[in-house]
Amino acid sequence: DSHTQYERVGADVTMKCGSMDWDAAVTWTANGTDIDESHLNGSYLILKNVDLSQSGQYSCYEGSSWHLKYQTYLRVGTPPKEPVLMCRSNNYPKGFYCSWHLPTPTYIPNTFNISVIHGTKDMVCEKDAIPKNRCHIRYLQLFSTVKYKVTLTVTNALGKNFTTLTFDEFAIVKPDPPESVVAKPVPNNPRRLEVSWQNPSSWPDPESFPLKFFLRYRPLILDQWQHVELSDGTSHTITDAYAGKEYIIQVAAKDNDIGTWSDWSVAVHATPWTEEPKHLTTEAQITETTSTSTSSFMAPPTTKICDKGAVVGSGAMAVCWTAGLVVAAYSVLFI
Amino acid sequence: GDSWGIFTFLCAALCNLPALPALNCSEELGAGQSIQQTYDLTRYLEHQLRTLAGTYLNYLGPPFNEPDFNPPRLARAERVPSATVDLDLWRGLTDNARLAANYRAYSRLLCYLRVLDGQVGTAELRHRLAHFCASLQGLVLSIGGVMSSLGYPLPAGPAGPPAPPGAHAAPNDFLKKMDDFWLLKELQTWLWRSAKDFNRLKKKVPPAVVTLRLEARGF
Numbered sequence: 342d343s344h345t346q347y348e349r350v351g352a353d354v355t356m357k358c359g360s361m362d363w364d365a366a367v368t369w370t371a372n373g374t375d376i377d378e379s380h381l382n383g384s385y386l387i388l389k390n391v392d393l394s395q396s397g398q399y400s401c402y403e404g405s406s407w408h409l410k411y412q413t414y415l416r417v418g419t420p421p422k423e424p425v426l427m428c429r430s431n432n433y434p435k436g437f438y439c440s441w442h443l444p445t446p447t448y449i450p451n452t453f454n455i456s457v458i459h460g461t462k463d464m465v466c467e468k469d470a471i472p473k474n475r476c477h478i479r480y481l482q483l484f485s486t487v488k489y490k491v492t493l494t495v496t497n498a499l500g501k502n503f504t505t506l507t508f509d510e511f512a513i514v515k516p517d518p519p520e521s522v523v524a525k526p527v528p529n530n531p532r533r534l535e536v537s538w539q540n541p542s543s544w545p546d547p548e549s550f551p552l553k554f555f556l557r558y559r560p561l562i563l564d565q566w567q568h569v570e571l572s573d574g575t576s577h578t579i580t581d582a583y584a585g586k587e588y589i590i591q592v593a594a595k596d597n598d599i600g601t602w603s604d605w606s607v608a609v610h611a612t613p614w615t616e617e618p619k620h621l622t623t624e625a626q627i628t629e630t631t632s633t634s635t636s637s638f639m640a641p642p643t644t645k646i647c648d649k650g651a652v653v654g655s656g657a658m659a660v661c662w663t664a665g666l667v668v669a670a671y672s673v674l675f676i
Numbered sequence: 677g678d679s680w681g682i683f684t685f686l687c688a689a690l691c692n693l694p695a696l697p698a699l700n701c702s703e704e705l706g707a708g709q710s711i712q713q714t715y716d717l718t719r720y721l722e723h724q725l726r727t728l729a730g731t732y733l734n735y736l737g738p739p740f741n742e743p744d745f746n747p748p749r750l751a752r753a754e755r756v757p758s759a760t761v762d763l764d765l766w767r768g769l770t771d772n773a774r775l776a777a778n779y780r781a782y783s784r785l786l787c788y789l790r791v792l793d794g795q796v797g798t799a800e801l802r803h804r805l806a807h808f809c810a811s812l813q814g815l816v817l818s819i820g821g822v823m824s825s826l827g828y829p830l831p832a833g834p835a836g837p838p839a840p841p842g843a844h845a846a847p848n849d850f851l852k853k854m855d856d857f858w859l860l861k862e863l864q865t866w867l868w869r870s871a872k873d874f875n876r877l878k879k880k881v882p883p884a885v886v887t888l889r890l891e892a893r894g895f
Contacts, residue, residue, distance in 0.1 A: 434763060460749060481762065482761065482762055482763065483760070483761055483762075483763050483869075484761060484766075484866075484869040484872075485760045485865070486758065486759070486760060486861045487746075487749060487760075488746045490746065507744055507746055511868055548876075548879060549767070549872065549875060549876050549879075550875070551875060597871070597875065598868065598871040598872070598875075599871075
């Protein structure tokens, strides 16, 4: 006679040796190891305040004959806590998905049951194979005034729990982050970076449901981000990058009119074009970094080419057109 | 009983005002520009409605101002035009049908809102409602302008004869408030839907034609 028995952590468990009398001589084993007689009350096995480590196979043998009289698999666990449920539409207007998990493990098997009610209608949320704790629903109607009510019930041998989410169709729209974000320097432009990206592939209809984008960028050495919101197009040129500094760039997407912003895309790094070979630039950067990162960082002036700030990173071969012209002018005069 | 009769009369009077003929400027600006303007108007109105609805629902009191309030849709609420539509049907709408649906919906919603305006208690609410109605009227005219510039006929006034007095009167205060709640909800949903409707229309009517006309007019 063998079965599985579920008990709560901290409970007191009494196991009877099948149909044997209380005063019968028996031996209990846990996972094959004999159990000390101190745990026995007659032929009953008493486990007080059970913990997870006491899960296992318990067997009861008749004293002299060593016949197996009873066997049970003890699984110690907890009843489920209130599950965490999230629903999101990353493929509007096709539908939405819900995913869930338990905040703490129960250590025993759980079954999840999800129900979706739209007004008076029951809808079927089709379970996904992967990932497991997820199901999806197709919208039958768009622009609904009636809320969706999703109830997730989790049950195991020790108890059950549930949680409910109620939302409007529009409230859960959140696209996936933009894909294939690429940032490139622009030749001969030391303060520009060209960023391009693509609509998330999960967004089914960008023509009728256009996305808008939010770009953020900063040089690695600073903490503060700069932001640009773009109402259309999947590219943008940054024109105020600090010369020679490595930048970190991310993009997020949102339906033009409804819902919330996506998570930030994978970050890309890029450094604006500089004229110098790399090793000279690095030296100049190090000197510049140590001297200016401690002081208030001012934008290098954009008008005077020969100014120290803009020349940083150009090294010895300073592109100093004004000075060059002046020299050229004097040379001409003296010829 | 009597209040419904007044309501019906008001509705008939307000709604059968001759729809202003498409303003001449809209034809000059071209459909593309008008569509963009109409789109912008729906966004503006949606923003305005958020404040108005908040104030109004607080005026109605609980449970109407609770965020989780999710009542079943009673049959009587069907008279307010619904934005809800089958997905494939919505996709397949012709430009004319799409615009006409918007035009009819806002005309009727405007009608109901104007009646509300007359009944509401506080001065602040009356002021907000009046402002909103004026903007909504602007939207109706804007949609009419787009339709005219594309050569579509404007839909006729509210469909069907006015209901007999007492037919739809809310039997009690609570049901009257429910009606108001659904009116605001449908309005909100329509504004969200219109943004999508006008997005689709924007793609269909190229703005290139508009730019030429604007330059010709010396803008």
